[in-house]
Amino acid sequence: ASVSESLGNIRPWLQKVTTQAKTTDSKYFTTTRKGEIFELKAELNSERKDKRKEAVKKVIASMTVGKDVSTLFPDVVNCMQADNLELKKLVYLYLMNYAKTQPDKAIMAVNTFVRDCEDPNPLIRALAVRTIGCIRVDEITAYLCDPLRKCLKDEDPYVRKTAAVCVAKLHDIDPLLVEEQGFLDALKELLADSNPMVVANAVAAITEISDSAQTDTAADMLCWSGQLINKLLTALNECTEWGQVFILDAVANYTPTENNEAQNMIERVSPRLAHANAAVVLSAVKVIMKLLEMLDPNSDFVLSTIKKLSAPLVTLLSSEPEIQYVALRNINLIVQKRPDILKQELKVFFVKYNDPIYVKLEKLDILIRLTSAANIANVLAELKEYATEVDVDFVRKAVRAIGRCAIKVESAAERCVSTLLDLIQTKVNYVVQEAIVVIKDIFRKYPNKYESVIGTLCENLDTLDEPEARASMIWIIGEYAERIDNADELLESFLEGFADEQTAVQLQLLTSVVKLFLKRPTDTQELVQQALSLATQEADNPDLRDRGYIYWRLLSTDPAAAKQVVLAEKPLISEETDLLEPNLLDELICHIGSLASVYHKPPAAFVDGRGGGQVAKATKGLPSRLAAEAGGAAAAAAGAGGGDFGAGTGAPGRPAVSVIPTQESLIGDLLDIDMSGGATAAAAMAAASASTNQQPVDLLGEGLDSLLGGPAPSATSPVPPSGASAAAGGSGADSLADIFGGLGGGVGGGLGGGGGFDPPMETWLPAQKGKGLQIEGRFLRRGPQLSMELRLRNNAMQQLNGFAVQFNKNSFGLAPAQPLAMNPLAPQQSVTTLLPLNTKGPVQKMDPLLTLQVAVKNNIDIFYFACLIPMYALFTEEGDMDKRVFLSTWKDIPPENETQFNLGSYAHDADTASTMLRSFNVFTIAKRSVESTDMLYQCVKLTNGILVLAELKIVPQTNAYTLSLKSRHVEIYPGVHEAYLAVLKG
């Protein structure tokens, strides 16, 4: 009654609002039938129930279409008190949609909600609770708590299960409120409810809450005891299919403590594999896959469980195409993890004519993974069939698959090649191009074996229009230049259009011409000169120019060395080229069934983190019994490296994961730097080679040799770092030793020397984001030299090389004093290197002040990360000053700049503290004792000249330290404070 009274007062005011709306929103009115809103309004206020109902329906209809009917808000709310359930539902629906835009009016509905929550009819109670949670208006949320608490303890399970979900809704709106009101505990109690559906919803709610949790209590919600898991697994038998999914997904987060428990869990979950719902099956598979990790891989139990998994997975393929797709993406993961599961089931992955394209592509992928010498004949026949299909993408993939078969199964290579030749004869443009790319890979794997096909390839030269195919063809010509009579003519014809080609083709062309020259030096001199001048003088691309210069230098000074470099033996490419990185794979296995497994990306890559995420969310990992084994697998897959072809046509070993950098806004900025960095390095190189004419032969030779230590130089890196810096140094042996010693001696000294404390390494770039490259690092100051110590670890399956580093503009102008000296990094290898820094870089004030954004480049990609520079690293040795100067400076700084910090208490006395700080370039200018309190007056000078004066007060009895800082730049206080804390804590 109170609501209708208040409505009575509001109505005249509201009419005013609507008339206003009419004048301002006239364009809206023209789009609808004239007067429709008014008609509806009249009907909504009609005496007759059925008429009102019709009107509400109309309102909902226009709402669905996207028309704005929010002006009718009060009239619709008025209908809410009807006892007709259907009408009530519609009104609630309307409320959910518009309450947010009209919070003040939504308040009017609160009373009805509260009353409905106590309605004798449980359906209405549940409806009210359900709706109220969807209304995201703060004022209403406040009213929600009491009814919700009641409903959580409702006698009716239907209401309880709705209330459980409502807690999750409320948590989304206001997490703190949920904790304060003790709803989390109430939710936990529901886990023990007698009704399975209530349990399932409670599980779902808890999972949701702990996922988005911002405090520890909420995040800990999922830490369940084995007992509880046991209970849930029992409830599993009685749940609806959806409830089973919720429970299984939640159980997947639990890691049992001992093997027996895991085994027991697997036994209890495995009946779910026979469920008709694909989601249940996949979730059960997920739980089992995860638990299997804990068990001895050779035990009978594991083997029999693996056997059990295959049939359900195959069955998923007879469901609807979309579900098939999800299943196939997951099977792809499972096959990578445990190839045995499906090795007998090859035939089900044969593509059917009517399969949707997305299913076809996935099946093909899995087909290749399962190929072995035993079944290659079948597979090859199928692939040939596919290659004649209509869909371009599919055909391409099929052709590529044939190539992969050849590389994987040596005995079948010959058949594959002849199949490919057949396909080339079809003259279908894209088939030919794809086939050529593939044949190039086959040549890499089996050199000098199938060159009889080259003739056929050359016939199709003119039809190639895709860069990758052209690059592949050019590579083949260059590689077998001595056997192709007219290789020079062919390359020349490519060279004519040099400027129009893409970089990959240009690079390849350049290399091939040089190869040709080295093989047949007599008649191709002109050609090579033309190519080199094109590359060095007319190209804009620094990579291209650099490569051109390198070749030029090499050829003009020492052709023998050039031969060694250019015609060096290439490592063979290995078979499994597009496997996911093991770490990522393990993480994805934990997400079977979910979107992450469909995209093959970790969830963090596509889900927005909420509110900065104060609680660091541990990424899910497989229980790590088999860490060693995973390492072994990675090692086995190692050597899939880019090789010299990595230059243009994309390194075959590149993991198919894309990484979304965290600081997207800065990419542009950093990319910019990259480019210019490359250019300057190139310039330096050119200058060096011009000026020091006697030395560079050796120098370059050595530099390049060191590059050749790895499988092959990567030409994508701006300039071979060691060579360039050596040349730029100009003074020969010294700098050379410096750089090559940088790895060993420099680091050794860095680690061993110095009395000050070294901060622990922090992980700056996790391997997931760095496509396998993991970077840890810290800042060190050795005497006057500030440097950054980096530990790079290669978790990828291929060699990483061509490292370079760039800093973004930062507050203190930090910049690398010399390029990063890094040898190629073999898989699973880790290397620590010291990068000297100077402060001559561009300055831009950052927020937070000490942020340093770093870009690291290698042959795979460019990676960005940010780290914090510790303030003490910036304290210079010039901080000492005269007492009087100190005094006057102190006085000069306005008193409002003085800030006091409490540092806590330490055991050191004033003198020790002074010495400790001194080693960090904090200079004690004077010391004085006042009433047994020691006062230290200290001064610090930062790299950019900022002076910080400090007064450190030490009360001997309590050893309490108080720090007063004075400087003209107050922004740096927090950093200095931190530094003091760090030093004093040792």
Next chain:
Amino acid sequence: VYNHKGEVLISRVYRDDIGRNAVDAFRVNVIHARQQVRSPVNMIARTSFFHVKRSNIWLCAVSKKNLNAALVFQFLYKMLEVMGSYFGKINEENIKNNFVLIYELLDELLDYGYPQNTDTGVLKTFITQQGVKSQTKEETTKITNQVTGQIAWRREGIKYRRNELFLDVVESVNLLMSPQGQVLSAHVSGRVLMKSYLSGMPECKFGINDKVIVESRRAADSSSAAGATKSGHIAIDDCQFHQCVKLSKFDTEHAISFIPPDGEFELMRYRNTKDISLPFRVIPLVREIGRTKMEVKVVVKSNFKPSLLAQKVEVRIPTPLNTSGVQVICMKGKARYKASDNAIVWKIKRMGGMKEWQLSAEIDLLNATDKAKKWTRPPISMNFEVPFAASGFKVRYLKVFESKLNYSDHDVIKWVRYIGKSGLYETRC
């Protein structure tokens, strides 16, 4: 829910992170995309869209979270099933006519994005097209108990004068055969459909001739199983059951026991790849005579007991796109060239076992001007219905126990029927 033009028919938002612009994003990027979208899952601006298309209607689910993709699709299909059972065919008109009902259903089906109850039978107890009449308190509690209870799929107090049940074993036979007659892949996916009209809360036990089940039975009680024939047991690769079947019991005792929902439902699904008796064989012979002519000969052999009759046999022989005319001669049935489908359709109403019929056709081709568009020779496909199970699947028994009401297993009238249908039954040519 969209129509084919991308206009929104129904939209319901469960979470705050999805705004109205998601609706437009999907329309622009998927429905009206310039190139046909090649995946049922699409990510647009860090939001994932899952869609399913049924005739002209797009069903789309949207989320920003990393959620269970299998669950989403399974739910979308369930939703189609529920809507289908409420108002028949799913098309734009029906959806518009029933939009209030759909909203009501969605209310029950999903809460905050979590699927709740999707069983049609139960939903019908409390969501009716007539609107809910005022119910007594007892009634409503009964409903809520049922919705959330252990046996959510069956309500109490059902009574029938005649206790009857019907079992249909429907198998679809899938085959992919090479032109040389080599079986590339073959499997049977079977379904056991049950229509039950039983009173009370009956508990049923179902027995089939699966090897595993039979063997474990034999171990359990050797006396009764000793009589079972040694042959005729099939090895089912995998089976899945309706949620009413007690899975844990199946796992431990290999017994299929359940309390059936009332009315029609799918009791189990199974898959079989071994020892399939293929009802038909198609032997194609294609000859290209010059550039403008092709000769096709197709022989169909039926390969089952002569006493049985296959029905609705249809052979579909694809023809090139540039076909100008076709002359067909066949011994039995009717064959016609359907230009719209680019195929010769050969229909045979009935065909006995162990027969062999032939069709030959001459195809005239237009002079192929655009040679680039090569004809890819799609496979010859076949449709049929035969009255037996190709996998050899047999129902051994189905026992009904109802302790409270006094009718026994003998009083129940049971009907069992086997239907073998063609799934994808293709022969490459």
